Amino acid sequence: xxxxxxxxxxxxxxxxxxxxxxxxxxxxxxxxxxxxxxxxxxxxxxxxxxxxxxxxxxxxxxxxxxxxxxxxxxxxxxxxxxxxxxxxxxxxxxxxxxxxxxxxxxxxxxxxxxxxxxxxxxxxxxxxxxxxxxxxxxxxxxxxxxxxxxxxxxxxxxxxxxxxxxxxxxxxxxxxxxxxxxxxxxxxxxxxxxxxxxxxxxxxxxxxxxxxxxxxxxxxxxxxxxxxxxxxxxxxxxxxxxxxxxxxxxxxxxxxxxxxxxxxxxxxxxxxxxxxxxxxxxxxxxxxxxxxxxxxxxxxxxxxxxxxxxxxxxxxxxxxxxxxxxxxxxxxxxxxxxxxxxxxxxxxxxxxxxxx
Numbered sequence: 001x002x003x004x005x006x007x008x009x010x011x012x013x014x015x016x017x018x019x020x021x022x023x024x025x026x027x028x029x030x031x032x033x034x035x036x037x038x039x040x041x042x043x044x045x046x047x048x049x050x051x052x053x054x055x056x057x058x059x060x061x062x063x064x065x066x067x068x069x070x071x072x073x074x075x076x077x078x079x080x081x082x083x084x085x086x087x088x089x090x091x092x093x094x095x096x097x098x099x100x101x102x103x104x105x106x107x108x109x110x111x112x113x114x115x116x117x118x119x120x121x122x123x124x125x126x127x128x129x130x131x132x133x134x135x136x137x138x139x140x141x142x143x144x145x146x147x148x149x150x151x152x153x154x155x156x157x158x159x160x161x162x163x164x165x166x167x168x169x170x171x172x173x174x175x176x177x178x179x180x181x182x183x184x185x186x187x188x189x190x191x192x193x194x195x196x197x198x199x200x201x202x203x204x205x206x207x208x209x210x211x212x213x214x215x216x217x218x219x220x221x222x223x224x225x226x227x228x229x230x231x232x233x234x235x236x237x238x239x240x241x242x243x244x245x246x247x248x249x250x251x252x253x254x255x256x257x258x259x260x261x262x263x264x265x266x267x268x269x270x271x272x273x274x275x276x277x278x279x280x281x282x283x284x285x286x287x288x289x290x291x292x293x294x295x296x297x298x299x300x301x302x303x304x305x306x307x308x309x310x311x312x313x314x315x316x317x318x319x320x321x322x323x324x325x326x327x328x329x330x331x332x333x334x335x336x337x338x339x340x341x342x343x344x345x346x347x348x349x350x351x352x353x354x355x356x
Contacts, residue, residue: 001102001264003028003029004029004030004031005029005031005058006033006057006058006059007024007031007032007057007058007059007060007061008032008033008034008059008060009024009032009034009061009063010035010042010060010064010087010091011062011063011065012032012034012035012063013034013171014064014065014171015170015171015172015173016063016106016164016167016256017034017063017064018170019170019253020061020063020257020260022254022257023254023257023261027261033055033057042064042086042087042090042091044090045086045089045090048090048091048094049094049097051094052095052098057095057098057100058100058101059101059102059103060091060104061104061264062087062105062144063106064087064091065084065087065106065141066079066080066083067108067137067173067180068173068178069178069180069181069184070134070318071177071178071241072177073133073136073137077136080136080140081137081139081140084140084141085140085144088140088143088144088147089147092105092144092148095157095159096151096157100157101158102159102160102268103148103159104159104162104260104263104264105145105159105161105162106162107141107144107145107162107164108137108138109164109166109249110131110134110137110324111125111130111138111141111142111145111163112130112324113127113128113129113130113131114128114130114132116128119327119328120325120326120327121285121329122283122285122327122330123280123281125142125280125281125283131320131321133318145161145163145283149161149282152269152282157269158268158269159269160263160264160272160284161282161283161284162259162260162263162284162285162286163284163286163326164251164256164259164286165249165285165326166180166181166182166248166249166250166251166324167250167251167252168250168251168252168253168345169252169253169256169345169348169352170253170254171253172253172352175210175212176212176231177212177213181248181294181297182250182297182349183349183353185301186305186346187206187210188231188232188233188238189298189302189307190206190307190353191203191233192233192234192237193306193309194206195233195234196307196309200221200224203224204217207219207224212227215227232314235309236310237309237311238307238311238312239311239312239313239314240294240311240313241313241318242313242314242315242317242319243313243319244294244295244298245293245294245295245322246293246294246321246323246324247293247323247324248291248293248297249290249291249292249325250288250342250345251286251338252338254340258336258339259286259338262335262336263334263336267284269282271334272284272330284330284331284334285330287326287338288328288338288341289326289327289338290341290342291325297342297346301346301350304350
C-alpha cells in the first residue's frame, strides 16, 4: 500500500473499525473511505454494489459486524447469523467483482470449539462443537473466513482473515443489554458505586448520556432503582452473571488495530497458506496470550472504579466457555506483539467512559 491508496474501512465507527481508521491515519494514509450505517446499509446488496461501483476501493477492511455479549447472543440468535452472513456476502463479493487488491476480514475467537485445547491454535477450528450461546455468530464468522480462503484458492485473491480475542477500548459498547463482559462490568460497577453512595444525580447524569431501556435522567427514583435491580445493581451489592470462574484473554482495541494494519501492510495469503494439497486454517489469531478469571477482572474493575460494596455471583446464569486463551505464536512469528497490559487498559477504558 502507498499513502494515497484508496482504503475502505467497513464499520469505521465501531470499536474495532474506528481504531483501525485512526491507526491508518496516524501512519499517513490519506485516502480513507467510510460510511455510517445510515449512509450505507451493508445488508443491502444493491446499495453495496453501487458503493463499490462509485468508489472503486483498492483495499478493504471488513470490520463491520452485528456483535454483542452473552445476553444478546442468546436472545437474538437469528439476527446474529442472518445479519453477519449478509454483510460478509455483500462486501466480500463486491470486493472480488471490483478487483480489490487486498481484503482484511475481522472474525472472532468464538469460532473455536467450546472444548478446544488451550491455548487455542488456529488448527483447532472445526474440530468439535461450538459454545451454544454464541453458535450462530460463530458460524457466520467461520463462513466469512472460509469465503476469504476459498476466493484466494479459486481466484487468486489476497484476502487475510484475523481472529481477535476479547477486545476492549475507546468507543466500546456500554449498553447493558448488548455489551460484552468488560464494558458491562465497568458500567455496572460505576452505577453500583453511585447507588451505594446515594448519588442519584450521578446516576441520572449517566442515564442522560446512555439511557437504559427507556429509563433516563427524567425517570423517577423508583423507576431508576427498578431498572438497576434488573441488572443486578443494588445499594449494598452488585450481582454479576455466572460463577466468575471462566478464564478470558483481553486485548486493547488499539493494539488490535495496530496488528490489523500490520497484517494489511506486511502479510499476504501466501505467507499463511502453508503447504500440501489441503489448504486450511490460514487465519491468524490476534491476542495478548495472557489470561485472567472473570472474578479477578471484577476485582480489578472494583479497584479501578473505587467501588466499596460487595460482589455476588449468580450461578444460575450461564458462564459461557470456561476458558478461552489464544495461541498467538503464529502472529509473533510474523513479527507483531501487543503493548497494552490489562492493568493499564482497564483504568484507561474507565476514563474514556467517564469522559465520552
